[in-house]
Every structure is written in C-alpha cells, then in structure tokens.
Amino acid sequence: MIYKRGKVYWYNFRWSLKNEDGTVESFRIVKSAKTHKRKQAEDAEDEHRRALRLGEIHPNDPWPKPAVSAPPVFRVFSKEFLQYAKTHTKPGTHTFYSVCLDRLLTFAAIADAPLNAITGETVSRYARHRQEVPENSVVTVNGDLRTLRRVLHIAVEWGKLDRVPSIHELPQAQGRDCVLSFAEEAKYLAKASENLRDATILAVDTGMRPNSELFPLKWTDVDLTVRPESPHGVLHVRQGKTDSAQRSLPLTPRVAEVLQRRKKAAEAKGKLSAFVFPGAGISGHITSVQHPHKTAIEDSKLASFEFYCWRHTFGTRAAQSGMDRFTLARLMGHSSPAVAARYYVHVTETHVAAGFGKFVEYHTRNVAEGLAEAFPQASEAIQ
Template structure:
C-alpha cells in the first residue's frame, strides 16, 4: 500500500511530523504528533512571524520560558499555594543549573545530572518527583509551541526509590512529657488540638471560630494559612479536595477551643467569629517558624531536666494522632476522612508503620482460635 502523500511543507521525522515555513528568505520549522497538529502549528507560526510575535527558539532561555509558562498557562489554572510552590522549586533548584541555557539546548543528560546532584544532596525522592513534574509540564508546553523538538525530561530517569526514613511519632512517654512541659506555653492549646485531631499545621493555624459548629460538635476544615516573603500571610484552599473536611469534636477538643477563646478575650474584649482561633496578642497570625521555635524551646526545657526527647516538627503531631488512632482500633476508612488523605493507600501506609509493633499480639489472638 502506497504511503499517504504529505501536504506541502510537511515531512515525516521519526514518529512525528515536521512542518517548514519560508519567511523573508529564512526557514522556520515546527513539529507535531499528527498532520493536523503540525498544520495548526504552521498556521500559528506564520501568524507570529507576520505580526512580529516570533522569537527564535535559540534566543529563548529556560528562565524566560518558565516565566512565560507560569504566567500564560498556569497562573489561572493552579491554586495560589501550588503556584508559589512551583516557583520556589524552580528558583531554589532549577534556575541556577538550567535557567540561562537556551530552552532548545537542554538535553536529557542535563536533566539527569540535575537529578543526580539533588539526590546526592539528600533531597527526598518525593521532592525530586515534584521538580521533575514541574520541568516536564514546562518542557511539554515548549514542545507544543515548537520551541523544542522533544521533551528532555522524558529522556532522563528518576533515581530508584530510596529507603523510606521512619516517620517520627511520639511515644506515649514523650507525648506525656511534651504535654506536661507545654502547659505554660502560649501555644499549648494549639499543640493539644493538633495532637487530638491530626490537623496539618496550616489548617490549625488558619482555623477560625466560625469553623466551629458547637451545636453539632464538628470542626470544619476550609482553608490553610500560608506565608510568602513580600506578600505576607494569606489563606489558600486545603492541600487537596479531600482535605476540605469535617472533624468530629470530642468534649475535650471543644474545651481546648473554649480555653483558647478565654485567652483571646484577654487580648480583646470582643472575640470575632471571623478571627483566627490561634493568633498573637496584637492579632497577627502565627507562622510555622514560630510554632517550630516554641516546640524547640519546650524540648530544650525537657532535655535540661535529664529526660531526652529527640527534635521533631509540628507534622509529628499528625503522625502521632494517626498512630494513637490506629492503636485504639480506628478503621482505615474513618481515619482517612479525618486526616483528609486523598487516597486510602496513604492511610494504609500509616497502618503498615504501626502494625508491626502489635502483630505479635494479633497472632496470639489468632492462636487462641485453634
């Protein structure tokens, strides 16, 4: 069977099609996965050439293209927090090694070298995957726009998964020690709430009195509090759609919130339902750094008494809550909804962490059947 005749200016190049345009005596080319896609790219290129909108791809640096990609293709598509995260990952890890290079000159080995360096610097594989996803999206759009012939990210390989570091979970003794020595802390109620609900730090710090349903004893998680240099504090949607959730509030949890309300009345006679439950006396929101500094201060105090509790971050409260819940027999699906996990597999990963500690007991239960 004779091969289908290609339209004028289009030729087959491997698995893709290449379209060529002559403009003012100079050749320009685009690529596409199909003839139709290539023809459209040629039409777009011709328009840009005729209207002075075309910039030769050899002159487009990865830095300038990343800014274009963010502004024109992602700014109205992503949550503010995600957008900031993309820009931070680029500025901290990608810009220096690749930013000044022409986007068309970046090859698979450049991406691979970046992966290997970041891994040698002990970057977590999860963070490396985010960096890879950001670059892949950026280069994929460059490919569609005819700036590059192929996506170099697809030519590199992410390193194999490193062995997971064990989650930091407070033992019962550590939990009791920390709770005891945090009694005099101005963040005691924040720590107590996080430990009893599994909230993320930003969710707890962004909690308002209007989120508390005292009639039905429910806490509504509707936002997360974030901070960006130059912008200050701002509210963002929770991490995922499943993070937008309701957490049942026990009488103890409600008493913690009421205790904080009384403290806030000492700051101001009127406590608005729209104010953050946890804030500084002048009304300023509490930053993640302040939370960590206070945890470190309490740990130092504990360790000075002769007891020893290793350093941990506020996320440890979330893992500790999940561990205590599993130990108490809470079912995976229930824990998933309370934690706001996007998939059951994330919750089951917590179970695999806790269950080895109790499997001997469970085996004894099974043995009693025989």
C-alpha cells in the same frame, strides 16, 4: 539520480526498509534539492540517504527535518509555570511553588540553563549546594526538587522539552510517616511553648493537615456547642488539599479545653483575631512552627521528626483504637477512600461519632499512661 527541472536540481532514488516482522517495504524518494548547482544537489541527496541509513528519519518523514526551536531558559519558563500554577492550583500550592522557585533561581546552573541542559548531575549539585546552607533542612531541599520536577513535566506537556531528567529526593531518616508514642508526646508537650503545645494538641487529636487546615483555622469554623454526635464540639474544615478535605471533626475533651482557653484569653485582651493561631505576617495567622518545634524536640531529648508526624500519629492511633477505615478516611480527609465511601452508605454523621467515641476512650486512657511512663516520679500525682 540527479536531474534538473527548469533551473532547480532534484534527486530521485529508491529506499528499502526492513520491518520487525521481516517484511520489506520499498519507497520512492523524490525531492527538490532547492539549488541550481549540481554539486550541492548531490550533497543534499547524500545527506538525505545518510539520515535514512542511520534511522534518524523514516522515508515518509518530511525532509529536511523541521527546525526545532531551542527550549527556553529555566528562569524564563518558571514565570510561565507560575502563571499556570496560579490558575490551575490552590493559593497555598501556588505560594509553595513560588517560594521553592525563588530558591532554585539563586542557583545559576539551573536558573540560566536551557531546559534541556538541566541534567540529573545538575540537580545533584543543587541538592549538595542547598545542604551546605544551615537553615535548609532535607524537607526544604526535597520541596525544591519536587517543584523542579513539576516544572519540567509541564515543559514536556507543552512541547518545550523532550524528557524529564531523573530527579531523586534526599533520603530522610524520619519522614512525615513516623508515629509518636504517648510517652514521647508527653515529653514533647512538657517542653513546648504554649502556642506550640496548643497547636500540637489540635494536630494529634484531630489529624488536621498543619499548613492548609490547622494554621489557617478560623474561629468561625469552631463550634463548641454540645450535641449528642459531638459532645465536646466540632471543627469545620472548609477547604484543603482535596475536595475530600472538606469535613467536620469531632473534638476530644482536651482540644475543647484548649479552644475555650484560647478564646477566653483573646477576648480578655479585647482583640479577638479571626484566626485561632494568629500571626504577625500578611496572612494573619502562623505559617510555621519550625523553630519552636525544633527547640521542643531538643529540650525533650527526642529523635528529630517533622511536625506533620502528629497527623500521621492521629491516624495510627485512631486505627489502633478500633476505628473502622471508612470513618478514619472521613476524619483524615483522604481522597482515595472517599471513592469507597460512596458505596459504604453507613458512614453517616452518627456512625462517625460512634467511631470517634471509641477513639476518645482509647485516647484518654493512653494519654494518662503516657504521662506516667514519661514522668514516673510524678505518677502518683498524675493518677
């Protein structure tokens, strides 16, 4: 029914709504058409009825529907996201997001698109585009895709976007979870540069995370003092991926030898860097071993794998040596088993040292056997 109040037309009608349980609710709709022309008021009522009929609104919802501001362009929102990341994530994570976003912003179909215009098809085109660039590995592309997914999830949390499109990472033939045998390790180390060889030995004998723990390792965190619980010394991880990453790592004999040699060589040059693995960049330490790692793999004729696999190899070898999972969780710096450790009161430093002793025994024996298997012609000399 159309009627007039003063100079403005209103409409008034009843609307019934059937619920899922079969009951029927009746609503009285009374709205101002906000016009002094009857035809426009009739059109306003028809539009309201249409929205109700199509289920676009509920009879109790406000009408007309509140105007929704257009989602921001990805390039603009990425700046807001980086500010958020700077405050709410660790410096290394913020740097990772920043580097990935730099690559994403070179792709106009994403960079210049409103957030709600980025679809799964757009993301697939980006992945194909990045794979055409020779120096971009699958790992690099997947890092970009994870960053994009995180940005869009934050946009949803902030009410800038309704939903995140499906973002599928590229398949990896051998990912971060592959395990190297002792023979493969021997072949790799034989072809690795000195710096890479030392970094690899620390990675596979301590399980440190490469980017956040191994590469930024400082000499102040290296303690080569002989103690009953750590006869070859210990490394202190002050910070890392999670709170549980803060831990002390007993050393194997060959890690202690590597650290002693590197320190002696650095002191002989008269320049002892703060870092065990110094680098020429702003950070002062190496940030990647990608190129020498790739060369060592090719020269040793091994199947491709990520440097991170040395950490996974450590964990697998430790478990195979008979180390209990609570000790392994402590050494790996895992966050989830740390919850169980609160109830496992026997995980003391002495307990960790005993578990690690089993690993050293197992490790020393298998390193020798791995060398013999990799280079059988020199087995007598090795033994």
